[in-house]
Amino acid sequence: MNVLEVEGLHTYYGKSHILHGVSLVVPEGKIVALLGRNGAGKSTTLRSIIGLTPPREGAIRVFGHATTHWAPDQIAGLGLGYVPEGRRIFPNLTVEENLLVPMARPGPWTVRRVFESFPRLAERKSNKGSQLSGGEQEMLAIARTLMLNPKILALDEPSQGLAPLIVREVFNIVTEARKEGVSVLLVEQNVRATVAIADHAYVLDNGSIVYSGPAAEFAKDEQRVRALAGASAEKWEMED
Amino acid sequence: MSQLILFNLFNGLIVGAFYALMALGLSLILNLSGVINFAHGGFLALGAYIAYTLMPYVGFWGALLIAPFLTAFLGIIIERLLIRRLYGRDPLYSLLLTFGLAYIFEDVSRYIWGAQSVPFIVPGFLTKPLSNSLFFLTGYRVFMVVLVAIAVAALFYILNRTRLGMRIRAGTMDLETVSTLGVNVRVLRNLNFGLGIFLAGLAGVLAAGLLGLQPTIGTSLIMPSFVAIIVGGLGSLPGTLLGGLLIGVASGLTTVFFPSATEAVMYVMMGLVLLLRPRGLLGEEGRL
Ligand SMILES: Nc1ncnc2c1ncn2[C@@H]1O[C@H](COP(=O)(O)OP(=O)(O)O)[C@@H](O)[C@H]1O
Numbered sequence: 296m297n298v299l300e301v302e303g304l305h306t307y308y309g310k311s312h313i314l315h316g317v318s319l320v321v322p323e324g325k326i327v328a329l330l331g332r333n334g335a336g337k338s339t340t341l342r343s344i345i346g347l348t349p350p351r352e353g354a355i356r357v358f359g360h361a362t363t364h365w366a367p368d369q370i371a372g373l374g375l376g377y378v379p380e381g382r383r384i385f386p387n388l389t390v391e392e393n394l395l396v397p398m399a400r401p402g403p404w405t406v407r408r409v410f411e412s413f414p415r416l417a418e419r420k421s422n423k424g425s426q427l428s429g430g431e432q433e434m435l436a437i438a439r440t441l442m443l444n445p446k447i448l449a450l451d452e453p454s455q456g457l458a459p460l461i462v463r464e465v466f467n468i469v470t471e472a473r474k475e476g477v478s479v480l481l482v483e484q485n486v487r488a489t490v491a492i493a494d495h496a497y498v499l500d501n502g503s504i505v506y507s508g509p510a511a512e513f514a515k516d517e518q519r520v521r522a523l524a525g526a527s528a529e530k531w532e533m534e535d
Numbered sequence: 536m537s538q539l540i541l542f543n544l545f546n547g548l549i550v551g552a553f554y555a556l557m558a559l560g561l562s563l564i565l566n567l568s569g570v571i572n573f574a575h576g577g578f579l580a581l582g583a584y585i586a587y588t589l590m591p592y593v594g595f596w597g598a599l600l601i602a603p604f605l606t607a608f609l610g611i612i613i614e615r616l617l618i619r620r621l622y623g624r625d626p627l628y629s630l631l632l633t634f635g636l637a638y639i640f641e642d643v644s645r646y647i648w649g650a651q652s653v654p655f656i657v658p659g660f661l662t663k664p665l666s667n668s669l670f671f672l673t674g675y676r677v678f679m680v681v682l683v684a685i686a687v688a689a690l691f692y693i694l695n696r697t698r699l700g701m702r703i704r705a706g707t708m709d710l711e712t713v714s715t716l717g718v719n720v721r722v723l724r725n726l727n728f729g730l731g732i733f734l735a736g737l738a739g740v741l742a743a744g745l746l747g748l749q750p751t752i753g754t755s756l757i758m759p760s761f762v763a764i765i766v767g768g769l770g771s772l773p774g775t776l777l778g779g780l781l782i783g784v785a786s787g788l789t790t791v792f793f794p795s796a797t798e799a800v801m802y803v804m805m806g807l808v809l810l811l812r813p814r815g816l817l818g819e820e821g822r823l
């Protein structure tokens with residue numbers, strides 16, 4: 296079963312036509328990677344799905360509901376958790392307050408469990424969001440979205456600007472979430488680390504899907520990986 | 536002399552408390568919805584008239600308790616029907632709308648309750664001076680300051696200790712992200728508007744007890760409240776509180792030493808703040 300289905304999205308910012316018929320699916324319990332260069336339209340795709348930048352054409356279904364023109368809070372209310380690009384931590388709120396902003400959907404995640412699973416956030420719970428390091432902010436952004444108890448997790452470049460060790464930690468959280476039955480749509484530029492944990496990979500270029508296939512297959516195609524990862528991403532090699 | 540200074544200092548504090556109460560409501564609405572609510576003084580007047588109308592039935596205390604809630608309810612309806620439509624547009628639209636509403640409220644009050652000042656009777660024991668030497672310290676004035684303090688404390692409790700308050704504070708920084716976390720931001724802005732109008736309604740009831748009640752009662756409070764926001768720092772509610780009290784006390788003291796400048800002093804303060812510290816006393820960096 297697919298928990299998320301996206302069909303033929305055409306999304307615009309004002310007059311600029313950004314997405315040209317993007318289609319993708321996220322099957323239940325899988326990690327789906329959405330890769331692509333800077334400016335390819337990955338963030339726009341996620342923003343269309345969560346309702347921040349609704350598409351002008353096309354259809355989005357979340358758990359079978361046609362959510363194409365729903366408001367973001369209604370879509371989130373179905374159990375679609377979105378971790379935005381650049382974290383967007385509330386800088387004027389403490390760590391604990393950041394965790395209390397989301398709507399409280401029933402599920403396993405509580406403030407207490409977050410502090411058990413993210414000891415670093417527990418230590419910093421009374422600090423303002425603006426006082427956190429990049430890694431801590433990413434942890435908080437993910438934990439904050441987990442407080443919604445989502446069944447689908449859509450993350451926009453969670454590894455952006457983080458040290459390799461922290462990237463591993465972040466990716467571990469994602470695989471842990473999948474083990475608990477959460478389906479994942481992972482937008483990344485960190486190609487190697489992403490295909491290592493993903494089940495399926497899409498590649499977006501210039502607002503169109505140019506590749507779709509099993510992540511393992513994509514990982515084997517060294518030429519494709521190198522073309523997409525570029526020289527700068529070589530250092531993201533993950534062990535095992 | 537010291538009697539006179541004390542008298543005007545206390546007067547300034549009371550006036551400042553009104554400015555603060557008004558300005559806090561204005562700030563709440565401005566910060567979350569980007570609307571400069573020129574109708575705020577009109578809501579204040581309506582709060583007072585609602586209390587005046589209720590008083591024969593429920594007494595002063597009942598009216599004091601109920602009127603702010605009814606005013607807030609009215610605010611919630613008007614936000615829902617009119618103001619909401621202009622969110623995200625050029626601020627000029629909502630400015631014009633609330634400006635128009637202010638005139639409509641004033642004329643409606645005049646039509647229903649008359650243009651003349653109506654007597655607003657507060658309980659007798661509150662009007663007696665507390666002591667002979669401090670003749671100006673009537674029970675009502677002290678009561679008013681205490682009530683404003685309680686209202687402000689309650690407001691900060693809501694903002695800092697409840698989920699609603701945390702969402703309002705988060706929304707002032709990044710409403711988009713709040714909405715992706717499953718929070719209905721249409722309801723959030725609606726409740727926040729009601730909260731701001733509640734404060735205006737309360738200020739109206741209290742002001743009427745002190746100054747009497749006529750349709751223009753809110754008009755003289757609106758400009759100083761904007762000044763309070765700018766002096767305190769846009770975006771900072773503690774700053775707004777401080778700004779309101781400061782300009783109130785400053786105009787109170789100016790009455791003693793330079794009476795003709797009483798009205799002007801707050802604008803001089805605003806000018807100085809804008810020159811020396813453009814973000815305001817407690818305003819955050821980067822938010823002018
Ligand atoms: N708010 C915006 N207004 C106009 N154009 C935008 C906006 N956001 C992104 N774009 C443009 O849309 C294209 C896709 O951007 P984006 O979805 O952010 O790409 P990615 O996330 O893959 O890096 C880019 O060309 C970018 O310049």
Ligand SMILES: [Mg+2]
Pocket residue numbers: 337338339380451452
């Ligand atoms: Mg992006």
